[in-house]
Amino acid sequence: GFSSTFTGERRPKGDRIFEALGATDELSSAIGLAGEFGSEKGHRFVDQLYKIQCMLQDVGSNLATPLSSAREAHRKRTSFSEKPVLELEQWIDSYSEQLPPLRTFILPSGGRSSAALHFSRAVCRRAERCVVPLVQAGEADPNVAKYLNRLSDYLFVLARYAAMKEGKEEKIYIKPEP
Numbered sequence: 107g108f109s110s111t112f113t114g115e116r117r118p119k120g121d122r123i124f125e126a127l128g129a130t131d132e133l134s135s136a137i138g139l140a141g142e143f144g145s146e147k148g149h150r151f152v153d154q155l156y157k158i159q160c161m162l163q164d165v166g167s168n169l170a171t172p173l174s175s176a177r178e179a180h181r182k183r184t185s186f187s188e189k190p191v192l193e194l195e196q197w198i199d200s201y202s203e204q205l206p207p208l209r210t211f212i213l214p215s216g217g218r219s220s221a222a223l224h225f226s227r228a229v230c231r232r233a234e235r236c237v238v239p240l241v242q243a244g245e246a247d248p249n250v251a252k253y254l255n256r257l258s259d260y261l262f263v264l265a266r267y268a269a270m271k272e273g274k275e276e277k278i279y280i281k282p283e284p
Contacts, residue, residue, distance in 0.1 A: 111172055122236065158260075164186060168186045174245060190249075230261055237251050
């Protein structure tokens with residue numbers, strides 16, 4: 107019922123650190139699936155998804171190193187900078203410029219690549235919800251939470267972009283009649 111952090115500290119498997127690590131691992135898996143669908147369609151953004159999966163390994167290293175029990179050597183090895191956050195923002199801007207304006211709420215749809223990216227976005231939001239309390243408690247770097255926040259926006263924009271590039275229609279929300 108226990109597992110070890112990178113610092114060697116033993117914590118229950120239900121600890122919020124391990125919840126956040128699990129959610130981040132699920133996110134990487136979901137992105138991997140989206141990347142496979144995108145690769146089948148020849149999307150060039152697949153390399154970005156692979157880079158994100160690598161970055162999520164760094165997110166996990168930071169999460170697995172609770173700042174309350176980390177020595178300086180641990181902190182130095184697992185620090186997380188703002189640079190990846192800024193890179194995501196550049197990618198978001200680049201894809202957003204190519205998309206038509208969003209005028210209504212869209213449902214996860216638009217073909218397999220797009221739907222898988224929407225699913226990844228939902229998993230990303232859950233991972234972010236797991237990480238925020240760790241940041242608030244001073245156990246994780248605030249840039250980790252910022253990265254996940256921007257990553258969910260990136261995945262949303264990328265899902266729309268994939269649907270557009272594949273010529274797939276995005277389904278819009280229609281309020282049911284009472």
